[in-house]
Amino acid sequence: MLAIVDYKAGNLTSVQLAFGALGCDTTVTSDPAEIRAAERVVFPGVGAAGSAMSHLDALGLAPALRDVTARGTPFLGICLGTQILFDASEEDGGTVTLGLLPGRAVRFRPSDRRDKVPQIGWNQVKASRPHPLLAGIADESEFYFVHSYYPAPADPCLTLGTTCYAGVTFSSMVVRGNVAATQFHPEKSGRIGLRLLDNFLRWTPDT
Amino acid sequence: MLTKRIIPCLDIINRRVTKGVRFTNNIDLGDPVEMAVRYSDEGCDELVVYDITASAEQRPIDIGMVREVARAIRIPFAVGGGIATLDDMSRVLLAGAEKISVNSLAVRTPSIIADGARAFGNQCMVLGMDPVATADRTRCPSGYEVTTRGFRERTGMDAVAWARRAEALGAGEIVVNSVDADGTRAGFELTITRLIAEAVxxxxxxxxxxxxxxxxxxxxxxxxxxxxxxxxxLHTGHTTLGQLKHALHADGVPVRMHW
Known part of the structure; x- marks a missing residue:
C-alpha cells in the first residue's frame, strides 16, 4: 500500500487522483503506524512551513517520517513536503524543519520585477545525471511549479534536476538513497508528471 | 525558463460549455469534461471553469462537475462562480481544483481573499476583475474602474489600487478581464494589463x-x-492551441511545446 501523508497542509485530491490514474491503491493517512507499515510513502504539501511543522508536531508524525526514510522505504516529497525535509526554511521568520536532508529552503529574491513570486507555471527540469525516476522522460521537460521558496541542499550531490528562475539555478529535484523529492508537482504535470510517478511506483532504491 | 501559460476558459451553464456572451444569446458548445480533456491533450497549460449562472441563480457551484473535470485531466484548473464562503472554497478544492477565482464577491467582501489565503494558501486565491476605461480620473487615477456582476455595476474603485489591495490581502494571481475588449477578438487591453502587471x-x-x-x-x-x-x-475552431503555440514559439515567446 502507498501512504499519502496527510498533515493538514493542503489538498491531497490531485495526488490521489494521479496515483489512481496509474491504477495504484493509496491511503491518505495521519496515522504513524500506517505510515510505518506502508510499502511506499508520498509526502506532499502546500502552504507555509511554519504551520506545516506545527501540524506535524501536533500529529506526532516526525518520528514516523524519520523511521521510514532511515529504513529504506521508497519516499517521495512534493513541493512544501520537499522543502521541510531539509534542516530549515527561511519562511515564517525562519523555521526549523525535519532535518532529514542537509540544506534549507530559501526565498526567491528577483532583481528583475518581471520575475513574479510565487513562480507559477511550467518550467524545465534539467537532469544532473540519469536516474530510474527520470526513465522515459526527455531531458528539459517542463513540469508544473507553484512556489516562493526553493530547496538549497548543502550537498550538491543530492541534486538530480535543476531549474532556472528569478536569476537562480535551483535544485528542483533531489535524491539521496530511498528519499526523492521534487519542488514541482508531478501530479499536476500532465502525462510527463504521471510518468515520473509511475517510475516512483517501480523504483527499487539501492540500499 | 518559465513558460508563458495559455489558459482556455470554459463558461458553464447547466453543465454545458456556453459561448461567453454573458447571459444572452447563449450557444451550446459542448460537454465540459470532453472539452477539458481535448484542450489538455492539445497542450493547454491550465484551465479555468466558470459556473457563470451560479451566483445569479444564488445556488452553489456544481461540485459534481468539478469532480468529473478533476478526474479527467492531470493539469491544474481554477474554478469560479457561485463561491460565497470558505466552505464553498473547501469543497471545490477537495473536489480536485487547484485554485479558486473570486470577483464580485471579493469587491463586496474583500476579507474573503485574506480568509481564503490563510486557510488554503495564496496560491489558491485568484482575484478576477473586470475593469472598464473611465474618464473619471479623480476616483480612478489609473483611468480604469472596476465593474462587477458581469460588467453591469460600476464600483467607483480604481482598478490598479484594487489589484494592489488584493495582492496585500493574499491574492496569488490576478486575472484582468477587460470589459472593453471582451468578445471583440481585437486584442487584449494592453494598457490596463500592463499597469497592473507593473503594480503587483x-x-x-x-x-x-x-x-x-x-x-x-x-x-x-x-x-x-x-x-x-x-x-x-478556440471554442469555435477559429484556431487551435497548437497553432497559437507554434506562432508564439516562432516569435521567440517561451511556451511549452512538448507534453
Whole structure:
C-alpha cells in the first residue's frame, strides 16, 4: 500500500487522483503506524512551513517520517513536503524543519520585477545525471511549479534536476538513497508528471 | 525558463460549455469534461471553469462537475462562480481544483481573499476583475474602474489600487478581464494589463479580446502578462492551441511545446 501523508497542509485530491490514474491503491493517512507499515510513502504539501511543522508536531508524525526514510522505504516529497525535509526554511521568520536532508529552503529574491513570486507555471527540469525516476522522460521537460521558496541542499550531490528562475539555478529535484523529492508537482504535470510517478511506483532504491 | 501559460476558459451553464456572451444569446458548445480533456491533450497549460449562472441563480457551484473535470485531466484548473464562503472554497478544492477565482464577491467582501489565503494558501486565491476605461480620473487615477456582476455595476474603485489591495490581502494571481475588449477578438487591453502587471509582484493573467496569436504575443511582450485566457477563438475552431503555440514559439515567446 502507498501512504499519502496527510498533515493538514493542503489538498491531497490531485495526488490521489494521479496515483489512481496509474491504477495504484493509496491511503491518505495521519496515522504513524500506517505510515510505518506502508510499502511506499508520498509526502506532499502546500502552504507555509511554519504551520506545516506545527501540524506535524501536533500529529506526532516526525518520528514516523524519520523511521521510514532511515529504513529504506521508497519516499517521495512534493513541493512544501520537499522543502521541510531539509534542516530549515527561511519562511515564517525562519523555521526549523525535519532535518532529514542537509540544506534549507530559501526565498526567491528577483532583481528583475518581471520575475513574479510565487513562480507559477511550467518550467524545465534539467537532469544532473540519469536516474530510474527520470526513465522515459526527455531531458528539459517542463513540469508544473507553484512556489516562493526553493530547496538549497548543502550537498550538491543530492541534486538530480535543476531549474532556472528569478536569476537562480535551483535544485528542483533531489535524491539521496530511498528519499526523492521534487519542488514541482508531478501530479499536476500532465502525462510527463504521471510518468515520473509511475517510475516512483517501480523504483527499487539501492540500499 | 518559465513558460508563458495559455489558459482556455470554459463558461458553464447547466453543465454545458456556453459561448461567453454573458447571459444572452447563449450557444451550446459542448460537454465540459470532453472539452477539458481535448484542450489538455492539445497542450493547454491550465484551465479555468466558470459556473457563470451560479451566483445569479444564488445556488452553489456544481461540485459534481468539478469532480468529473478533476478526474479527467492531470493539469491544474481554477474554478469560479457561485463561491460565497470558505466552505464553498473547501469543497471545490477537495473536489480536485487547484485554485479558486473570486470577483464580485471579493469587491463586496474583500476579507474573503485574506480568509481564503490563510486557510488554503495564496496560491489558491485568484482575484478576477473586470475593469472598464473611465474618464473619471479623480476616483480612478489609473483611468480604469472596476465593474462587477458581469460588467453591469460600476464600483467607483480604481482598478490598479484594487489589484494592489488584493495582492496585500493574499491574492496569488490576478486575472484582468477587460470589459472593453471582451468578445471583440481585437486584442487584449494592453494598457490596463500592463499597469497592473507593473503594480503587483504576483502573476497577472490577461483576459478578453484574444483574436489571434499576435494578440497573445503582445499581451506577453508588451503588457508583461504571465498568462492569457482564451475562449471564443478556440471554442469555435477559429484556431487551435497548437497553432497559437507554434506562432508564439516562432516569435521567440517561451511556451511549452512538448507534453
Amino acid at each position: 509582484n504576483v502573476p497577472v493573467v490577461a483576459s478578453g479580446g484574444a483574436g489571434c496569436a499576435a494578440h497573445l504575443r503582445d499581451a506577453f511582450t508588451v503588457a508583461g502578462a504571465d498568462a492569457v485566457i482564451v475562449a471564443g477563438i
